[in-house]
Amino acid sequence: MSRFQTFEAPSGGDDHPQRLSDLRGALREQDLAGFIVPRADAHQGEYVADADARLAWLTGFTGSAGFAIVTMDRAGVFIDGRYRVQVRSQIDAAHFTPVPWPETRPSDWLREALPKGGRVGFDPWLHTRKEIEGMERALEGSNIGLIAIAQNPVDAVWPDRPAAPIGQARIHPAEWAGETAADKRARLAAELKAEGQAAAFMSLPDSISWMLNIRGSDVPKNPIVQSFAVLSDHGDLALFADPAKFNEATRAHLGNQVTILPPEALSAALTDLEGPVRLDPATAPEAAFRILEAAGTEIARGPDPAILPKARKNDPELAGMRKAHHQDGIAMVRLLSWLDRQPPGTLTEIDVVRQLEEFRRDQGITDISFDTIMGAGPNGAIVHYRVSEATNRAIADGELLLIDSGGQYDCGTTDITRTVPIGKVDPDAVVPFTAVLRGMIALSRARFPKGVSGGHLDALARQHLWAQGLDFDHGTGHGVGAALCVHEGPIRVSRASDIALEAGMILSNEPGYYREGAFGIRLENLIAIQPVDAEPGRDMLGFETLTLCPIDRRLIDVAALASDERDWLDGYHAQVRAALSDAFNDTDRAWLEQATRPLT
Structure with a gap:
C-alpha cells in the first residue's frame, strides 16, 4: 500500500447513530437545545488532524468543507455544491439530513428547527469572530441564543479521540524561500508599527510557517507546523506549539527573537498582552477575541499580517x-x-x-x-x-x-x-x-x-x-x-x-x-x-x-x-x-x- 494515500472506507463503520445519541445526551447535561459541529479546527484549516476531525467522526462525511447542526430531533449536514453527491453516500440518511449550503442559511434552518428558541452551543476555538457575528445578526428576534461553551461536547463523548500531532518541524531551504525569516518578521513588524499596533495574534499555521521559513508534518499533505503566534511590533515572536516539534537545528534557525511556548500557555499570554493587538476577524478564533476583551485589551481588526505577503x-x-x-x-x-x-x-x-x-x-x-x-x-x-x-x-x-x-x-x-x-x-x-x-x-x-x-x-x-x-x-x-x-x-x-x-x-x-x-x-x-x-x-x-x-x-x-x-x-x-x-x-x-x- 502507498505510504502517501490510504484507501480504507472513510465512514468509520455503523457507529454514527450511537455517536449522535451520545452527543444529544451531552447537550442535555449542558442544557443546550443544539450544537454546531464545524469541519474546521482552531486554525480554520481545510485539512485537519485526526484529533480535530469531529465532523467526520460524528457524521461519516469526510469532505473538506461543511458543518453539522445537531438538535434533539434533527441533525443537518451542511454541504456546498462540491459534496452533494458524496454526502449521500457517506451519511446515514435515517439520522442525518444533507442541507444545501449556502442556499440554506444555518440561521434559517435553526429558526425552523427551534421555533420556540433555545440555547445553541458552539466551541469558540472552532469558529471565527466574523462567522459568529454573522450568525448572531441573522438570529436576531428568534429567541435563539448562541452560547460559547468551554467543554466541547463532541470531545466529551469521543472516547478514543486521537492525540494532537507532534510532527517534526524542518527548515525550508533559503534558496526557495528568497527572504530570511528575520527579514520577514521585521517587514511585518514594521507594518504593525506603522499602523500603531503593538502586536498581532496569528492563528493560520501556513502564515506562521511561511513567516518563519519552516515546514512541518502535523497535517497530512500540508507541510505546516500547527501553531499560534504573537508577533510584536519589534519583530519578537512568541510561538505556541509543542516544543517536541523542534530539534536543535530548527531552534537555532528560529533564533533568539523567537520564543517557543506550549499551546497551553496561549490563553494566559493573550491576557497579558498590551494593545492594540491586531486580530483577523475572518481567520482568528472567536475565543481569542473573548480573552482579549475580558482583559480589557484594545483590539485592532485587520488581516493576518502574513496572508497577502505570503500570496x-x-x-x-x-x-x-x-x-x-x-x-x-x-x-x-x-x-x-x-x-x-x-x-x-x-x-x-x-x-x-x-x-x-x-x-x-x-x-x-x-x-x-x-x-x-x-x-x-x-x-x-x-x-x-x-x-x-x-x-x-x-x-x-x-x-x-x-x-x-x-x-x-x-x-x-x-x-x-x-x-x-x-x-x-x-x-x-x-x-x-x-x-x-x-x-x-x-x-x-x-x-x-x-x-x-x-x-x-x-x-x-x-x-x-x-x-x-x-x-x-x-x-x-x-x-x-x-x-x-x-x-x-x-x-x-x-x-x-x-x-x-x-x-x-x-x-x-x-x-x-x-x-x-x-x-x-x-x-x-x-x-x-x-x-x-x-x-x-x-x-x-x-x-x-x-x-x-x-x-x-x-x-x-x-x-x-x-x-x-x-x-x-x-x-x-x-x-x-x-x-x-x-x-x-x-x-x-x-x-x-x-x-x-x-x-x-
Whole structure:
C-alpha cells in the first residue's frame, strides 16, 4: 500500500447513530437545545488532524468543507455544491439530513428547527469572530441564543479521540524561500508599527510557517507546523506549539527573537498582552477575541499580517514552483503514457493512484498535496471523490477518467487535473469537454488591469458552458502556496472574491462539468500572475501557465475552437514538448510527441 494515500472506507463503520445519541445526551447535561459541529479546527484549516476531525467522526462525511447542526430531533449536514453527491453516500440518511449550503442559511434552518428558541452551543476555538457575528445578526428576534461553551461536547463523548500531532518541524531551504525569516518578521513588524499596533495574534499555521521559513508534518499533505503566534511590533515572536516539534537545528534557525511556548500557555499570554493587538476577524478564533476583551485589551481588526505577503510569491519562490511543475510534469506524462498502454477494463482506480504516486516518488516527492481524486465514470461526477476499497471500481472501456492530483516537493507545490477517455470515446462528453477547455483557455489568455479581482474573471471560464445551459458548482480557481498548502487564501477565482489580484500570486484554473451518474470533466493548470506589456501609464497583468502536461486531444471538437484558441493549445503543447521530451525513454517520448502534435 502507498505510504502517501490510504484507501480504507472513510465512514468509520455503523457507529454514527450511537455517536449522535451520545452527543444529544451531552447537550442535555449542558442544557443546550443544539450544537454546531464545524469541519474546521482552531486554525480554520481545510485539512485537519485526526484529533480535530469531529465532523467526520460524528457524521461519516469526510469532505473538506461543511458543518453539522445537531438538535434533539434533527441533525443537518451542511454541504456546498462540491459534496452533494458524496454526502449521500457517506451519511446515514435515517439520522442525518444533507442541507444545501449556502442556499440554506444555518440561521434559517435553526429558526425552523427551534421555533420556540433555545440555547445553541458552539466551541469558540472552532469558529471565527466574523462567522459568529454573522450568525448572531441573522438570529436576531428568534429567541435563539448562541452560547460559547468551554467543554466541547463532541470531545466529551469521543472516547478514543486521537492525540494532537507532534510532527517534526524542518527548515525550508533559503534558496526557495528568497527572504530570511528575520527579514520577514521585521517587514511585518514594521507594518504593525506603522499602523500603531503593538502586536498581532496569528492563528493560520501556513502564515506562521511561511513567516518563519519552516515546514512541518502535523497535517497530512500540508507541510505546516500547527501553531499560534504573537508577533510584536519589534519583530519578537512568541510561538505556541509543542516544543517536541523542534530539534536543535530548527531552534537555532528560529533564533533568539523567537520564543517557543506550549499551546497551553496561549490563553494566559493573550491576557497579558498590551494593545492594540491586531486580530483577523475572518481567520482568528472567536475565543481569542473573548480573552482579549475580558482583559480589557484594545483590539485592532485587520488581516493576518502574513496572508497577502505570503500570496505574493518572490522570484525564488516562483522559480521553485516552476521546478516543481517540471518534475511533476514528468510524472504525469509517464502516468498518461502508461495508462494508454493498458487494455481497457484491466485497471481499477486504486491501481492508477498507486502508479501515479510511484512516478511522483521517482521525481522526489515528499508527499502528495491532497488525496488523489481518481474518478472513473460516475465517480468522476463526485467533485471531491476519494477512492476507498469500498468504492473502488474497474475503469471500463468507453468511460472517462478524471485525475485530480498534486505533489509536495521541497521547492514547490503542484495541483493538476486531466480528464482522459479510456478506450473508445464517449460522444456525449465531447461537447462539454470542449466547452470546459475553451473556458480554461479564456482564463489562461486573460489580460486585465491592476485592481481586478478573481470575481471579475470567473465568468471567462464559464462562458462557453453557460452558452449551452451548463455550469459547475465550485469555484474556478484557488490560491496555491509555494511548498505549502495547495489551497491557500485569500485569493481565488470565484464570484464571491473581491480581493485584487497582484503579480506573483498563483492560482488554479479549473473549470469543469459533472453529469451525475455518468461522468465528470475537469481541466486544471496552475497559473502565476505576471506583468504584461501595456500602453504607457497603464499597468496590466496576465497569466503564466506553470503546469506542464498535455491536454487530451481525443475529446476535443476541433471545429468548435476559434483560431486563437487552437493557436493557444498548439503553443502550450509545444512548450510542454520542449520542456519535457529530454526526460523520457523512447516509448514515453513517442507518446508525448503524439499527444502534443498540432491540431489539424
